[in-house]
Amino acid sequence: MAEPKKPDTAAENLSYEAAREExxxxxxxxxxxxxxxxxxxxLWERGEQLARVCQQWLDGARKKLDAALDPDQ
Incomplete structure (x- = not known):
């Protein structure tokens, strides 16, 4: 079995799509x-990192959407 692929990029620097794909x-x-x-x-640890990155992207998108829908913020 091949060793887990070492990421070329830190998880925090990945786009949502790249983090989700990985x-x-x-x-x-x-x-x-x-x-x-x-x-x-x-692999599990990398998955945890990637899941956190995806959640951060989603939280950021939700925040922007909420701000756009409620101009009083």
Whole structure:
């Protein structure tokens, strides 16, 4: 089994789409199984980072939408 791909970019610098795409791949690899415990833990940790990045993007979009819908803010 190949080692987990080392990210070229810090998770915080990824666009929503890039973070989500990588997160989908991490989940696919975890579900596939066959990784060592160490590999699985590294994938899990990367998935947690990516999920946080996606949530930050979504929270930011929600904030902008709320501000646009309520001009009194």
């Amino acid at each position: 997160l989908v791949e991490v989940v696919r690899r975890l579900e596939q199984g066959g990784s060592t415990l160490e590999e699985s833990l590294a």
